[in-house]
């Protein structure tokens with residue numbers, strides 16, 4: 001019995017440790033603060049917010065929305081300049097081009113963003129920082145209540161990283177070099 005309970009305690013301890021390591025990959029206060037800086041940059045560059053510029057949307061694919069707009073640029077945060085890819089996700093499912101163009105803000109469901117951070121941020125995954133904003137700039141959360149900002153969801157079987165790692169450069173839409 002003694003050994004059995006010791007074994008269980010060890011397993012429980014290992015699970016708790018694995019959980020805490022994974023928990024630090026995204027959704028921390030630091031991730032939220034960095035995402036806030038990124039949002040400010042996007043607002044200033046008219047990629048997000050009330051003064052955002054709009055283009056012609058295209059039909060989207062799951063999980064990103066019925067209509068999408070994608071922008072490729074660069075941004076500078078804390079002295080580091082990196083590739084910035086902003087995807088605007090529009091809905092609902094059957095939304096038409098004219099409905100999105102006529103009132104983009106009303107159909108905007110979320111902004112999913114990739115920003116290539118400094119070397120060493122996530123060397124396993126080309127240093128991409130992942131974030132999902134709601135239209136007002138607040139962070140969307142996963143069902144466990146974790147904010148979707150940071151290395152989302154490193155080590156998990158589903159999520160930004162798991163899906164995008166199917167591409168060598170983590171980008172589905174293009175193989176072009178975008179300042180990386």
Ligand code: HEC
Pocket residue numbers: 060061062063064068070085086087112113114130131132148152158159160161163164170171172173174
């Ligand atoms: C199940 C797969 C899947 C998941 C999960 C996913 N994406 Fe994507 N993502 C795609 C596909 C497919 C595209 C290409 C869509 C298109 O045609 O514009 C894409 C495109 C993008 C783009 C445009 C750059 C590119 O890859 O071409 C960004 C930015 C992006 N996703 C961010 C995110 C973020 C942030 C998350 C997590 C919150 C996420 N994605 C989760 C599949 C996924």
